[in-house]
Every structure is written in C-alpha cells, then in structure tokens.
Amino acid sequence: MAKTNAGRFFEDYALGQVLTHAVPRTVSGGERALYHMLYPARHALYSSDAFAQASGLSASPLDDLAAFHIVFGKTVPDVSLNAVANLGYGEGRFLKPVYPGDTLRSVSEVIGLKQNSNGKSGVVYVRTKGLNQRDETVLEYVRWVMVRKANPDAPAPETVIPDLAKTVPAADLVIPEGLDFTGYDFDLAGELHRWGDYEVGEIIDHVDGVTIEEAEHMQATRLWQNTAKVHFDATFRPDGQRLIYGGHVISMARTLSFNGLANAQMVVGLNAGAHANPCFSGDTVKCWSEVLDKAETAAPGVGAIRLRLVATKDGSVGELKGENGKYLPGVLLDLDYWALMPL
Amino acid sequence: MAKTNAGRFFEDYALGQVLTHAVPRTVSGGERALYHMLYPARHALYSSDAFAQASGLSASPLDDLAAFHIVFGKTVPDVSLNAVANLGYGEGRFLKPVYPGDTLRSVSEVIGLKQNSNGKSGVVYVRTKGLNQRDETVLEYVRWVMVRKANPDAPAPETVIPDLAKTVPAADLVIPEGLDFTGYDFDLAGELHRWGDYEVGEIIDHVDGVTIEEAEHMQATRLWQNTAKVHFDATFRPDGQRLIYGGHVISMARTLSFNGLANAQMVVGLNAGAHANPCFSGDTVKCWSEVLDKAETAAPGVGAIRLRLVATKDGSVGELKGENGKYLPGVLLDLDYWALMPL
Amino acid sequence: MAKTNAGRFFEDYALGQVLTHAVPRTVSGGERALYHMLYPARHALYSSDAFAQASGLSASPLDDLAAFHIVFGKTVPDVSLNAVANLGYGEGRFLKPVYPGDTLRSVSEVIGLKQNSNGKSGVVYVRTKGLNQRDETVLEYVRWVMVRKANPDAPAPETVIPDLAKTVPAADLVIPEGLDFTGYDFDLAGELHRWGDYEVGEIIDHVDGVTIEEAEHMQATRLWQNTAKVHFDATFRPDGQRLIYGGHVISMARTLSFNGLANAQMVVGLNAGAHANPCFSGDTVKCWSEVLDKAETAAPGVGAIRLRLVATKDGSVGELKGENGKYLPGVLLDLDYWALMPL
Secondary structure, eight states, rough: OOHHHEEEEEEEOTTTTTOOOOOOOOHHHHHHHHHHHHHHHOOGGGOHHHHHTTTSSSSSSHHHHHHHHHHHHHHHHHHHHTTEEEEEEEEEEEOOOOOOOOOEEEEOOOOEEOOOOSSSEEEEEEEEEEOOTSOOOOEEEEEEEEEOOOOOOOOSOOOOOOOOOOOOOOOOOOOOOOOOTOOOOHHTTTTOGGGGGOTTTOOEEEOEEEOOHHHHHHHHHHEEEEEGGGTTTTSSSTTOOOOOHHHHHHHHHHTHHHHHHHOOOOEEEEEEEEEEEOOOOOEEEEEEEEEEEEEESSSTTEEEEEEEEEEEESOOOSOBBBBTTOOOEEOOOOOOEEEEEOO | OSSSOOOOOGGGGGGEEEOOOOEEOOOOOHHHHHHHHHHHOGGGGGTTTTHHHTTTTTOOOOHHHHHHHHHHOOOOOOOTTTTEEEEEEEEEEEESSSTTTTTEEEEEEEEEEEEEETEEEEEEEEEEEEETTTEEEEEEEEEEEEOOOOOSSSOOOOOOOOOOOSSSGGOOOOOOOOOOOTTTOOHHOOOOOOOOOTTTEEEEEEOOOOOOOHHHHHHHHHTOOOOOOGTTTSSTTTTOOOOOOHHHHHHHHHTHHHHHHHTTOOEEEEEEEEESSSOOOTOEEEEEEEEEEEESSSSEEEEEEEEEEEEEOOOOOOBBBBBTTTBOEEEEEEEEEEEEEEE | OSSSSSOGGGGGTTOOOEOOOOEEOOOHHHHHHHHHHHOOOOOGGOEEEEEEEHHHHHHHOOOHHHHHHHHHHHHHHHHHHTTTEEEEEEEEESSSHHHOOEEEEEEEEEEEEOOOTTTSSSEEEEHHHHHHHSEEEEEEEEEEEEOOSSSSSSSOOBOOOOOOOSSSOOOOOOOOTTOOOOOOOOHTTTTTOOOOGGGGTTTTOOOOOOEEEEEHHHHHHTTTTOOOOOTTTTTTSSSSSOOOOOHHHHHHHHHHHHHHHHTTTEEEEEEEEESSOOOOOOOOEEEEEEEEEEESEEEEEEEEEEEEEEEESSSOSSSOOOOSSBBBEEEEEEEEEEEEEOO
C-alpha cells in the first residue's frame, strides 16, 4: 500500500462529498509578526492591540487574509494537488476574527462538478469553511479548480454547476461583534480619507512595489502549510521556475494598497478572484484599486466599501483586459472584495 | 588580551571536562511559527494545541528537532568552531517536551578523545544535555567531531573511545508523561496509516522536494544561534559557497517525510546520524525512509517505530552507498531515529 | 483628491511642528524570535527570561535596536519619504525596556531647518520619541535628513540648527529600573571579559561576517513597517539595485559584535551615527569596535561603556577615513553608542 498522498483526481469527487482537511493549526503572536515580516502590512487594526480595542475588539486579530491562507492551505492536499488551474473564488465571507490562541481547521463540501469536453479533466466546485476550536465558522468561501482525471475512461458525473452570487450582498456581510469606528483615530491609522471620501468608479494607484524573491514566497506559502510541489521544487516544472502561490500575490497587493486605502481595515467579503497570469521570482508587484460599490452597515461609524484590487507586474494602472476580453499579460490578480471603513 | 572567541582546539579538551555552553534561550509561539515558515512542518501534534491536548499533553510542544537545534547551536562555539568534520551522532533521547515559555541551556561533558595518527587533529566525543529552567534534562545526545590542533607538538591525550550503543533500546525511550493515542484522530492528522500498517524493511518515497535558498538556510541556522562562519560568510571558503548547516537538512527531510509518515508524531530517539555529503544553496532536497524496527510502548495506543531517513539532492530512492562502501554522491543525510505512532 | 501619501517636502516642515506618526504596533514573542532569525543575536539578556530575571528585570525585553527600528520605521512616511540622504543621529537615549505585549507609537517634533544654498533641498532636524501604551517614552533620538523641495520657489525658512550634544553625558543615561549585575553569570553570557577588562582606545575585531541576501534585508525592513520604496522595488533605482536600510546594517553589526563584546548587554545611548556608504545584497558585513569611554553608574554591578561600532564590507579593521577626511569606501557604518556591562 502506497503511503504517500497522490491527491484526488476528478473521478474521485462526488457531489455532496465532505472533505475533512488535515493538520489543525494554533496561531500565536508569531504568525502575526511573520505576516508583518513577509508583507508590508500596516493596517492599524491588525498591528496594534490598543487600536483594535479602541475599535471595540478584544485585541488585534490575525490579518483576515492570513486566516484565509491558513484555511486554504489545508485544502490543498485534498482539492488542488492535481489541479491544472485554480479557476476562481466566490461567495467568500469572514465571519469571526481570529485571535492568537485560536486553533483553525478546514472542512470542504463538493457543491459542483463538470467534466470537460476533452474527457481528460473537469471542474470541481467546493465550499470551504474554516472553523475555530469552538467549532465556530470563522470564514467560508467557494473555490473552483480544474482537476485532472487519473483514468480517462472513468464515467463523467452528472454536471452540476452551483448558482453562485456574483457578489456578496452588502446585507449579508457579517460585522465583527462590537466593532465601532465612532472614535476612530485617523492620525494613528495613517490617512485621513474616510468612507465618504471614496467615490464609486474612483481608481487609486498604490504607487509602491515589491520585487519578489524565491525565499520569501516559499516561506509565506510554507507558513500556511500549503505544500503544492510547484511552489517549492525547482525540478518540478520543465522551465525550472517555481510558480508563486496566488495567495502570496493577494496578500502582497492587499498590503501594498495601504497607501491610499489605509482605512479599508477589515476584509469581510470576497466576491470574486482570478489569478490572471502566473507570478515568478524577480517580478515586481504593484497594484491599483477601483471603488466598485459602497454600502452602509448597522455598526456604529462603520461603512462597507467594495473594491477591485488589481496586482500587476508591469506597473500599469487602470488597464485590465485586452480587446480579446483576456487579461493583459502584465496583470497578475483581479480581486473583488468588501472591506470595512470608518464613516 | 584578545576578546574574541578563537574556539577550542583538540589539545584544549580533557576527558571528563564539563563545558557550560552560553546564551540560554526562552522560546515562545514565535519559534513555533518560524519552524512552520522555514520547513514544511505539518505533524498535527506540533501544529495544534487542541490536537496535542486530545493526545494527553498540556499544549502543542515545540518541534523536537527545533529543541534539538537550540541545544546543539549553543555547543558550536565550544565544540565545533575549529571542527574539520562533524562525524556522527548517537545515544540521543528526547526526555521532556519543550513548551512556549521554557528556557533552554546546554551542558556538555567530554567522554572520549582520540588523536589522529597524523598528529594534526583528533576526535572529540561529547555528551550534550539540554536543560530547561527547572534544570530538567529535555534531551541528550552524543556527538563526535574531528577538531584541529593549534599546536601540533601538543602531546596526545590517552585514547578513550566511549562504548556507544548502536541504537537506543526501545525500552530506554522516554514517552512524554500522559501521552495517549487511543483517541487519535487520523483524519485531522492527515493519513490513515497506523503503526500496524508499517513493516520492517518497507521503503517510503516521500515524493516532495524543496529547493534551498541562501536566505532560508541562514535564517534557520541563525534562529538556533549557531554561528559557525562557514554557514554565513561567503568569503570564508575559497569556493565562495556557504555550507548549509547539517541540521537544516535534517529538519527539511523530517518535515518532508510527513507525506507517508504523517503519524510518526514525536521523535524520541536519535540512534545515529551522518551528513554524507555537503549541501549548498540551489540543491533540491528530497527524501525517503526505511522502516528499521518497531516496538511497543507502555503508553496507551502508542507504538514506537525506528526509521532510517535519507535526504538526497538527486531524488534517488533506496540507494545509500556505493560498492566501495561510501555514501553515494547524491546522498546528503543518513539519519536513524525512533518516533512515536498511534497503534 | 489623491489618496496616496506623497510624503512631505522641505517646504512642508515648520519649526515646532509635531508629527504624529501612524500605525501603532503591539510586539510579542514573535518579534523577539524574528530578531534572532534575522540577526546573529546572542546577548543573553535578550535571549533568556531567566537571565533577565537574574539581572533584576521582569522578563527578557525586546532588543533595544528592534525597539529603535519599530519607532524609526513609523517616521519614514512623514520624515524621509523624499529624503535625499539620512545625514545623522544624535542625542539618543533608551529610557524603558520594551516587553512582549507593549504597543509602540512614535511622535516627532521639528527642531531645526536649514535650506541648502542650491535652493533645491534642505536639512530637517526632528526629535523622535517612541511611546508605549502607558504613554511612557521608551526611547528618543534626534535625526537629521536632507529633503527635496517640491517647489524650488518656496521661500526658505529661518535657519535654525539645534545645539546637539556631541555625546550623551554618562550622567544622563537612564538605567532600567531594578537592573543589577552583581550576580551576573559570565559563563551563561558567553564571555568572561567584564567592564574593567576593557581599556579606552582598545580595538576589537569581531571576526565573524554575514553575506547579505535580498530576501533577508527586505524582511527585516518590512518587519519594522519601514516602507521606503528604495529598499523593496528593484525598478526604483536606475541601476536596479535595492538599497539596504541602514538600520539593517546597524543591527547586523551590533549582533556580530557579540564576539568580543558579549557582555555589552543593553544599549542605553546613541551618541552619533553615520551611514558611510550604501550596502547592497551580496556584500559581506563584518565589524570592529573601539572603546571610546567608560563610566560608572548608580546601578549595582553595572558599568557604562561607550563604543564606536564600525561595519565594513571589505573586512578592514581600525581604518575609518582617508586622508581627505572622507569615509573609506569599504566602511558602511560608523556608530557611537553607550552600552551597559557588568563591572
């Protein structure tokens, strides 16, 4: 009996299947410090206990995207070890802040399947939940990936494509209990722009850039216990390059967007996401944002802002797709998310 | 009076000499997070407080090898600063888990000396103990190194070669107090293979690989306060290469072996170890294991498994030595250890 | 309205202006572990709670220079984003140890201004304070930088050059409350040399060296939330090189100086500092120290020692400036500081 995990192939998935992902993880101040070392993270709520407490939280939580990466990393051995491509994200919501001392684990359910017409692969849709040690769901999202078949003759499953919301409705966003921005300190946060200062359609060039190194993207990916060979083993791809984990680009872009969006403090919704082109060591990641929508919330002083975050490797701003409808070659990431901002 | 430490030379050691190594170290969640960033560490007992508590421990301990590196690092200025070669390890036992908040220090005793026939160097055998803040020994091992003489005319000491056990007898392994695997959650641990599923002689190809970067091996080595110049200073060796700390290869291989040995949770014995060939930045480390022995323990649900762990830089599996009895050039590490596994 | 921070230009500063720097930061054991990973840090007081407690402190504090970098990093967006050169430091004092759990923020006051004769730039002097969550000043220092004008026609301010002490008088050094070195354990600290063993004028070659990698200096700089583009973005400078944050060289040299100055435990004063030449990835940093002064303190068993710490990239020792009075090309850093040492 082979002892190593060969991963699941397309024919190994069935609708309604529940995947209990392995290796629960307890986070500490160490993970928080590392997030600040790996990314130019400066959002005050994730940096300072005092700032978080003045905003009604018990302490500074782990960055929402760090929690996302931990939950996501656990799914890799069961979902994407034999993936040809990570096709998209949707219906993501952050439901509870994660604090040092919390232990996270992940569970996924297969909610859609569609074999490709070539018969060699298919698309698997999973809804993943991250749970803490009290079995509370801290975040959830849908992800769909293209997965190879091991046996091309395996019969195609019934095609089921889940009916996913294009965006998470503002009314469905969950605001952390107690969050209150009425006493928000804009000086300490780093910028004076409040929710009312942003207009739908506005584009923000975040100006700063980071050139990526092999050691850094491997460390970031490993920290989340994501073990896909393609990120670590230079002998795995014929070109000898290590593909950078898409989540590394997400966190790099989100933290770079501080410069212009310092007050977009908490990520509460993930509407859509596409890794437009692969990223490799040596690329210089820059980013820009577009304000897509705005909404009020029930929490005191707290507004929601829907943002498109675009990471590039060519420093372009405002350009996304070519005439053929495809992403331009300089675009790395196109992410659509909701954040919370002081009114 | 020169203020810098020139290190000890062969003639500076005497049988029975006790070396009190410097720089005690308090560990926190930070060291645990870093171990997960530097290595693809996924053994659940070291990742999750909840998993460790369900196994009868008070919390998730620091990885045993991280504790080993901390204890080992302290010995470098006194034992191996002038070492020509690190010849071997033996009689290693892990006696107490190390938890965040513990402070470690190291003490060694010289237990053997043998001048080489060339008169220019000799072999020094030390038994090293790592102690916590309660003066409890958390781990111990024997190590022997070849050390240069500063003065070739210094008289040779009486030759004393310690009588070392080839392996730590299973009966001498110390099982952490309270450890109980009867309620072990194989799904959360990541693999279903239990102690009974492994057969002596079985060989496991761990499949995954990591290409090593200068920044990463230096950071790992520095974290353990191991300051041997050869790991950090590219001007030190004539070829401009930085030699990678052998312990970095040990931890890389042990964590890569998760894939196939996810349930080999705790390292409790170190029978033997040899760094077969040097490792440099750019090498891709892969590994394979061979089951050498199995034994029962007195702890509920807990079996012991003796494993040979071989790290390679050429991806070979199952091959160790050539016809001349020497390690093949692609082999980096040959480690013989005991781990604890659920029955 | 542009949302990104363009930084302040010379004409934006006014004498007496108070700058409240953004992004407070709570530190944990994570930051301490990272300091040990990024630098060869071995001073026992910063490594071991037990050692610190035996010296009269409540626990092992965060390394003084780590606290300095955190405070300094916050000033970058307001002080040096448009800096042409970082000209000097002075009147630095460390007033309170920083412990895990503390939250740091920074405030600066403009204490001097002098437009350059070319009318295109000027020198800004700021006194910066780092404060903890109890509004206690943990450290303070003066720094002066040359900053560009955005509008060359902006009128020159009245020239005010602050009258700075050439060195912090020993009597003004603040010894941490309770510090007591009468029971100092020299074996655990790593060297036997005490305060009385050092002579003014003595030069110490610290022997060890570290070759710098891009990933490491970026991580260190990012950890302190210093976001100056020039350190991270390889497309920013015409030569494609990333300039290494001067503070990275300071910490590298200070920690390398352990070998010969293991008992220079706490940094309490920063008299002067100059970044003599830029440092880039691939440089091998070595260092030497000169004993400049010695003083007694009121604390039991505690002496103060004033040291010149010189970092080089060519391994030279004892040489600082050429006949023209300029720093030699191999010199990276010339730092003048006070440390505390057991008598």
